[in-house]
Amino acid sequence: MMIHTNNYILNIKELWDDVPEEYLSHKERYENAIKKAFIVLKVLRQLHTGNIQITDHRTPTNVYSIQDGIFRNVNPLLIHIGLFWSTIAAQASTEQQAEWLQPDSSMIGTYVQTELGHGSFIRGIETTATYDSTTDEFILHTPRLSAYKWWPGGLGNTANACLVMAQLYINGTCHGLHIFLAQIRDFDTHKPLPGIKVGEIGPKMGFNTADNGFLGFDNHRIPRTNMLMKNVQVLRDGTYVKPKHDKLTYGSMLLTRVTLISDLAYQLSKAATIAVRYSAVRRQSPIKSNEPERQILDFVSQQHKLFITIASSHVYRVVGLWMWNSHKRVTADIHEGNMGQLPELHALACCLKAISSRDASALVEQCRLACGGHGYMMASNLPQIYAYTTAAVTYEGEYTVLLLQTARYLVKFWRLAAEHKPLPQNFAYFEDYIKKNFEQWRNSPEGIIEGFKAIVAGKTKAAYDTLQCNLRNGREFEEAWNMASVQLTNASEAYARSLLCEVFWKETVQLSTKVSKSLAIVLEQLAELYLMYWALEKHGDLLLYSTISRNDIEALQSRYEELLALIRPNAVGLVDAFDIRDEVLCSTLGAYDGRVYERMMEEASKSPLNEDVVNESFHKYIRPVTMKNKL
């Protein structure tokens, strides 16, 4: 059947709420979301099997992005779709995939790793999987309360199967973390299987349409063949066949970190669309006292808050794609047995996931503030976008913990540089910094990129020197590392920013050769604005580590203000170009037609508190007091 997918989904009535979901109870929210999730899943399956086809020019990602409008929050099957299947596809053997990856599978799964006691430090995970060679089974067990799994999306009520991360024991030897497929609920009755204690963890700051859950195993047995065996095997006699790299088990986290960068770009484009369109409609105060009130978008300070959000959305889209292509390349190499590029990919994914999530949540909040009081309304959708975005700072690798992973990589190259050993080309600037081969400052995108590299070198050196000093003072390495950790995370953050600037600028310059001249001008203005913004934000670091002068900073400031003025006439066009439908934006402030106040009033009329002219609490609580006082 040939179907225009967007319209098809938009026309499925059950997917769209009459009552805004904020007015539903915790239970109703889940039930409403799960109803919709299975309609969407059916559409995705039909797309997958070719039973329906897309006829518009866009890609199936549209089906995913339109979900933001359907759920307003999050699809409770996100982990089933995004992590469960992809982990099986990446980590299960060919035979396992043939058995488990059936389009009509009864399994609704989730990814179960985090425990009550351990999230970041996954080597500390306490759930065990002990091989019993007499029955050819693994015994999954939760030894104590802290080992209860806690957080996985969809686990609370929806999933009947899961991929569980547990410590593998064979004949008393621990072989570390491995992934196992476990059925947890009966496929027919949906009741938890014997030996399974499972439930939902309760309301959260966001993600309340997803049933995040807890799970404990009481000596729950699964077949040996349920361990994911593409990269590592346990044979029938209990022989352990090691993987080619001991972190291949962490592959799903790596992939999700890469994917998240693009998802965050999309969240940023939603927030920018709402705030920019609203700022074009909203008038507040004249600029000159004898003039009418101006669109708030004309205030330069408002442009400063918003244009960086537009630019950042482009940065993360471009860098997300760049990382996606790197991931594809490295995965193909790994397939051929070459693990050489994995450490670099991991280091890049860690710092870019950390900084993209932190930037995105800060900028979404900035967009909310830029909408004044109306941005605080749930109907603006900015609070929901913020709650969704800020969760990404924590899940899939917590911010600081990931920055410290990248710091290990930077310190390795600094050590090589300090010992005058050969460096890869992309770290040649470490050697230049040591030899004090400083370039003369240039007030240009290329100059700023060089300046950021000098900051990375300077901060890595400072962290490394502190580390060495701690070691010389007799500290053990881990302790010395912890003592230097503030400086180490600073170095990683700078590294991420230098990558973002360099990749974005180079990709924009390349893209500019392929589009019309007028579009190229706007794209380059946005890219330049991004670099100038961060150069000004980090001017203290530039003064410390590069050859920039006070005069240069003043010139940067002028150019930055010039760019704000140049972008202003295109601001609304730029957010319209994100092409996000009103049904997905779900915002009274950001709709395409600009009917902000009308929509706000329409939404207010849906409040249950407006159902009765006089609420019954008046008779119960207010009147007895106010009337008594009158007497």
Ligand SMILES: CC/C=C\C/C=C\C/C=C\C/C=C\C=C\C(=O)SCCNC(=O)CCNC(=O)[C@H](O)C(C)(C)COP(=O)(O)OP(=O)(O)OC[C@H]1O[C@@H](n2cnc3c(N)ncnc32)[C@H](O)[C@@H]1OP(=O)(O)O
């Ligand atoms: C779903 C996708 C679709 C769309 C996305 C959109 C939205 C998403 C929406 C919702 C998301 C909801 C779900 C969230 C799910 C989760 O959160 S799942 C749980 C995630 N948990 C974590 O991320 C835990 C973080 N911790 C770790 O990753 C590790 O503990 C660690 C911090 C990396 C440390 O590991 P470990 O202790 O084993 O390591 P060390 O012994 O210290 O050795 C470190 C060396 O190992 C190298 N390393 C580490 N990880 C990797 C890797 N993945 N690949 C390659 N190499 C790795 C590291 O470089 C060190 O190397 P060395 O310096 O040479 O020693």
Ligand SMILES: Cc1cc2nc3c(=O)[nH]c(=O)nc-3n(C[C@H](O)[C@H](O)[C@H](O)COP(=O)(O)OP(=O)(O)OC[C@H]3O[C@@H](n4cnc5c(N)ncnc54)[C@H](O)[C@@H]3O)c2cc1C
């Ligand atoms: C919305 C949401 C969805 C989630 N979905 C899933 C899921 O589907 N499946 C799943 O398995 N998990 C899931 N998680 C769990 C998530 O992966 C963890 O919360 C995350 O990995 C952080 O771990 P933690 O909560 O234990 O934080 P902690 O590690 O306890 O962090 C707390 C603080 O300690 C600091 N800290 C910890 N270790 C170090 C260190 N070595 N050095 C310096 N500082 C440190 C951190 O920086 C942080 O400030 C989800 C979480 C959320 C919020």
